[in-house]
Every structure is written in C-alpha cells, then in structure tokens.
Amino acid sequence: MTEKEVLIIGAGPIGIACALECKKRNIDYVVVEKGTLTNSLYNYPLNMTFFSTSEKLEIDGIPFISNNPKPTRNEALEYYRRVATSNELNIHLYETITDVEKQTDGTFIVISEKNTFEVNNIIVSTGFYDIPKLLGVPGEDLPKVSHYYKEAHPYVMQNTIVVGASNSSVDAALEIWRKGGNVTMVIRGATIGERVKYWVKPDIENRIAEGSIKAYFNSEIKTIKQQEVIVETPEGTKTIPNDFVVALTGYRPDFKFLETLGIELSDEGNYFPKYNPKTMETNIPNLYLAGVICGGMETHKWFIENSRIHAKVIAKDIATKQRRTKELTK
Structure with missing residues (x-):
C-alpha cells in the first residue's frame, strides 16, 4: 500500500x-x-x-x-x-x-x-x-473504418470518405487530398464548422468550390459496405465507391x-x-x-x-x- x-x-x-x-x-x-x-x-x-x-x-x-x-x-x-x-x-x-x-x-x-x-x-x-462518438450505422465495425486520423499515406490513391466538418475533419480531408487521395466529405450540417481554424477554412471551402474535394452537406451515412457507402443527401440516396471511411465525429x-x-x-x-x-x-x-x-x-x-x-x-x-x-x- x-x-x-x-x-x-x-x-x-x-x-x-x-x-x-x-x-x-x-x-x-x-x-x-x-x-x-x-x-x-x-x-x-x-x-x-x-x-x-x-x-x-x-x-x-x-x-x-x-x-x-x-x-x-x-x-x-x-x-x-x-x-x-x-x-x-x-x-x-x-x-x-x-x-x-x-x-x-x-x-x-x-x-x-x-x-x-x-x-x-x-x-x-x-x-x-x-471514446469516439459512433455513427451508429451498419458496417461501422469494418476494418476500413477509423475514428482517428494519424497521417495521409494510407489513403493515397484511395476513395476516402471523411465524416465531419470540424478542425480534425478538415485537416484530414485537405492532407489526404494533397497526398493523392480521392476525398469525399459527408457533413451533417449546412456548412464547414464555425470553429475551424481561420487560416484553414478558406482553403477547404475553395477546394470544395472548385470540385477538388466533393462535399455532401446536410447529409448522413446510412450504411457502410466493403466497397461502397450509402449516403442520404438532400438530393436523395447516393451510393459512393469507397475504400476507407475516416469518421472524425468527435x-x-x-x-x-x-x-x-x-x-x-x-x-x-x-x-x-x-x-x-x-x-x-x-x-x-x-x-x-x-x-x-x-x-x-x-x-x-x-x-x-x-x-x-x-x-x-x-x-x-x-x-x-x-x-x-x-x-x-x-
């Protein structure tokens, strides 16, 4: 003792x-x-x-x-x-x-x-x-899904979905895209998060505007499958080819x-x-x-x-x- x-x-x-x-x-x-x-x-x-x-x-x-x-x-x-x-x-x-x-x-x-x-x-x-906040959707337990992001290299030349619009999500999306990944963001809200670093926010907004990074706003993942992800968007249900999901939801x-x-x-x-x-x-x-x-x-x-x-x-x-x-x- x-x-x-x-x-x-x-x-x-x-x-x-x-x-x-x-x-x-x-x-x-x-x-x-x-x-x-x-x-x-x-x-x-x-x-x-x-x-x-x-x-x-x-x-x-x-x-x-x-x-x-x-x-x-x-x-x-x-x-x-x-x-x-x-x-x-x-x-x-x-x-x-x-x-x-x-x-x-x-x-x-x-x-x-x-x-x-x-x-x-x-x-x-x-x-x-x-303790990550889980999405609570089918397929979230697949090995290709991560709630933490360390570096971009594993996602080079891969179809990667980044979930969220916080600092961590934005940083990951930009870094993966710059290293040669094909990035799609799925964002529950209507815009990039208000607390995103002021020197980074224009960068991600410009990449989305020019189409370098695809973003679905007011959208949620419904199902994660081995080679695709089902996303509910304002325009309807989308099936997106996918290799990795980086769910940085907090x-x-x-x-x-x-x-x-x-x-x-x-x-x-x-x-x-x-x-x-x-x-x-x-x-x-x-x-x-x-x-x-x-x-x-x-x-x-x-x-x-x-x-x-x-x-x-x-x-x-x-x-x-x-x-x-x-x-x-x-």
Whole structure:
C-alpha cells in the first residue's frame, strides 16, 4: 500500500500542471496514466498544428518556444516531456486504474494494475479523446473504418470518405487530398464548422468550390459496405465507391468512470459533472475535476489555455484543508 496526499488521474497537460502545483506546495502526490505521457496529444495527427499560440499552452510559466506562431504536435510533445522530466514529476505511465473505493474516514483506496494507493484527495484530469462518438450505422465495425486520423499515406490513391466538418475533419480531408487521395466529405450540417481554424477554412471551402474535394452537406451515412457507402443527401440516396471511411465525429469523456466515482452528472444530455467552480471539488468531498472533462459533452468549452488555472485552484484548496487539519490537531 502506497500512501499519498493526492492522486492525479491522467498525465496530459492539465494533469502535469496539477503535479507541478502540488510539488510547489510540498503536497505529496502521484500521477497515474493508462497510456504514454500526454497520451491524447501523442495520438493527434502527425502534422497537426494547434489553434493556440505557444504561450497559451504553457504551464506554470515555463516558456514554450515554438519555431512558428502556431506550435505543432511534435513541439508540444517535446515541451510537455521536458516539463515532466526536468521537474522530476512522479508519474506512473501505462498503469490503468481498475477500482476506486471511498473509505468511511474520507480517504480513498485506488487500485491500479500495478499498485494500490491510499490517498486523501483525487484529481481527475482524464480528457476526452479515448471514446469516439459512433455513427451508429451498419458496417461501422469494418476494418476500413477509423475514428482517428494519424497521417495521409494510407489513403493515397484511395476513395476516402471523411465524416465531419470540424478542425480534425478538415485537416484530414485537405492532407489526404494533397497526398493523392480521392476525398469525399459527408457533413451533417449546412456548412464547414464555425470553429475551424481561420487560416484553414478558406482553403477547404475553395477546394470544395472548385470540385477538388466533393462535399455532401446536410447529409448522413446510412450504411457502410466493403466497397461502397450509402449516403442520404438532400438530393436523395447516393451510393459512393469507397475504400476507407475516416469518421472524425468527435469524442466524449468517460462518463461511466465518473459515475463509478459517485460524481453526479446532469440529465440534460450534456452530462455536465457537478463541481464547485471556486474549488473544482465535486459532490464527493476531496474529489476534484480538472481540464476538459469539466465540460461534459461540450468538449470545446475547456481546453489547455483556459483550464490551466484549475491546477492552481485545486492545489490551493487542498493546501488550505491541510493547514486547517494541522491547526485542529495541535
């Protein structure tokens, strides 16, 4: 049994920020991550460029130097890796948590694949990138269908359908087309997404207008078959020759895990978790949320640049509680 004051679940940028704040305040902590360091960022497309500038991705005031105004995935991986290693943060990687039990004295027993921890506080900073939003159509389980996009090379000279009109969908469509793929976009809405990066949006709109990339707006996939895809469009049902489907329809947090912890979720369809915005503490005492997971299904609400502050807020609240406990035991 390993005893710690704080256990942080998730070693993404916000989990790392929480660890830094705990270390600064001499709060005994451990970070447990089921994958690699900054696992979600690692799984981003190889050539991805962030919307934010590098200074907005910094944590704890540690400079993030980028070669361009908008940093790349590789630059971000290097930055967060150096922050974690140079500060000698206590991070356990490739260690999945299997059970969390609340004790009668208010502490938690956290069981992972490799360790058992007894902790006074838990910070959940698990992001949302692990569970894709499924299309829910026949054929979605075929090997040619992917809900993640890494690079364009597998789609060279292939008939590829990209589903969605978000940043990830647009980036994938443009990159696959430029590498020699035949790209068709299937978009549920009437236009390219409003949040698409401002320097990319004219590019995709021009490629669609000139016919280089075919786009079906106000349309949905109905069936995916081995060599074709059936799409319902305003002009009727279309049968499109197809080799690959890249369904970038978004992702969602692991709400089942939050519920097993006892965290209350709203029943409005957005699954907003209950927490105090002044402390980030949930309805379960000494159990905190940090980062994008605070937004429920509205995964665009919180991101690195506006949720970095969660780390300071949480560490301050934990330190205040520690101080009060010491005063009471004097």
